[in-house]
Amino acid sequence: MRRSVVVVLGVLVALVGVAPAVVSAAPATKTARIAVFAADGRTPIGATQIHPGDELVVRGHGFDPDANKYGLPVPVPPGVPHGTFIAFGAFSPVWQPSRGAPESSRAATRSAVKWALSRSALARVPSAPFDMNRTIRQQWVALKADGSFVARIKTTTPSNMPTGARFGVYTYGAAGADNAAQERYVPVNYSTAPGPNTSKPAPRNLLWAYSPTFHDRVTKTAQGGIAASDGASVGDDGKLAFSLRDKKIRGGNGILRYRGTIVAYTRFHLLEFAMSDPQIVVRGGRGVLSMLTSTTNMNGTDAMRRVDIADVDLRGLTTTGEVTAASVRFRPGIRPEALALVSTGAASPLTLRS
Structure with missing residues (x-):
């Protein structure tokens, strides 16, 4: 593989x-x-x-x-x-x-x-x-x-x-x-100011750069880009952001669900994979982050399935579901292969906001 x-x-x-x-x-x-x-x-x-x-x-x-x-x-x-x-x-x-x-x-x-x-x-x-x-x-x-x-x-x-x-x-x-x-x-007489059909910026409740090299490997090494939609965004600092869908946390346990889609692609779209709708299952200060990801290296959002991506240290998680710079470790078995390839090495820390 x-x-x-x-x-x-x-x-x-x-x-x-x-x-x-x-x-x-x-x-x-x-x-x-x-x-x-x-x-x-x-x-x-x-x-x-x-x-x-x-x-x-x-x-x-x-x-x-x-x-x-x-x-x-x-x-x-x-x-x-x-x-x-x-x-x-x-x-x-x-x-x-x-x-x-x-x-x-x-x-x-x-x-x-x-x-x-x-x-x-x-x-x-x-x-x-x-x-x-x-x-x-x-x-x-x-x-x-x-x-x-x-x-x-x-x-x-x-x-x-x-x-x-x-x-x-x-x-x-x-x-x-x-x-x-x-x-x-x-x-075209175009103004960059918002108009009646301009989408409102999505809340940035989950912030994650994925890895320290993710943005550069996609946009520079592979001469591609990163597109965001449906509640996701990409900051000038390269961090991926998703908006909160709902949260059910009690006594340090529960689930946090977020929405939004990120599509990473190479030049000519020879490779194109998506990550969508993160969720974090929390048990005793430990979180398991999963996402919907592409079923192949080249089909983007055409077909997706949920995959466990990483373990997150959530011992600092507040009762309102917030944490700053929580440490993250990638899990084995990430799919598709193109995403697995950029998941080698260290993962970036993750921040959750209400």
């Missing part, structure tokens, strides 16, 4: 450093253009003030579904049309891949990026040994034979915005495909 993870990670290391292949030279059959509308799909967005959580509808026309056949070798194989990214984000004034702009010039959260690709091209993306097909389907919108698409995007504020960034909807060749004919921009 461990050997298979090592093989997977070995392939990952080989792939994450791959430079783009020869770019697509296929011209668009028509002039590519986009228009941006409000959530009803009919009202032009114009200068309307947009806030985090608002939905935009992007309609595209003239995007050649047979273009962009070359770029990065994953997740779309060379020779298969790579499609087009449709992103809401904050991009530099010079952001176009065709002009040599680096990836750092395009700031967008993954949830605010859609992937327009024809059904026939999607069918040619492999699902083994890595499920590249799933990687695309999470963001996919159908690119029709006439070159049109409709994408719905919920706006979010990206991190690490470049200097002079402009908020807007952008399109460009997907997965390293370089095609100036598909690079389009529509400005």
Whole structure:
């Protein structure tokens, strides 16, 4: 089992450093253009003030579904049309891949990026040994034979915005495909201030960095990211946080339940595993922390089961269910294998708040 993870990670290391292949030279059959509308799909967005959580509808026309056949070798194989990214984000004034702009010039959260690709091209993306097909389907919108698409995007504020960034909807060749004919921009009057559709920050009742190296191994070594939802968050310090669902503690015994989902992924989503809804069973100052985790290294939240993750020293637990910097020790048998691999060595201390 461990050997298979090592093989997977070995392939990952080989792939994450791959430079783009020869770019697509296929011209668009028509002039590519986009228009941006409000959530009803009919009202032009114009200068309307947009806030985090608002939905935009992007309609595209003239995007050649047979273009962009070359770029990065994953997740779309060379020779298969790579499609087009449709992103809401904050991009530099010079952001176009065709002009040599680096990836750092395009700031967008993954949830605010859609992937327009024809059904026939999607069918040619492999699902083994890595499920590249799933990687695309999470963001996919159908690119029709006439070159049109409709994408719905919920706006979010990206991190690490470049200097002079402009908020807007952008399109460009997907997965390293370089095609100036598909690079389009529509400005959006976006405010980072909360609006009526902005989700309220979830309470941070369980705070845990998992391990001293977890955040860096995911975001730097594996060139991936950590996404939080449904009551979870990730702090600037890299700590994972979950919100309290309920607690039943009496005489130092009982159970603490929390909610929220954390998804950790590598570049290209070759590995993607989730941790969700922690609970701690407390007996005589000893706690057993379990979570719902992915059933495989690559299926995220598609299928999950509860796994015991760690033992927690809760001798300092108060009657209100609080403790600061409790020591944690990982348990054997953690699954999936990718999570087990980042659970070797020391575990970070854990803090519980009411």
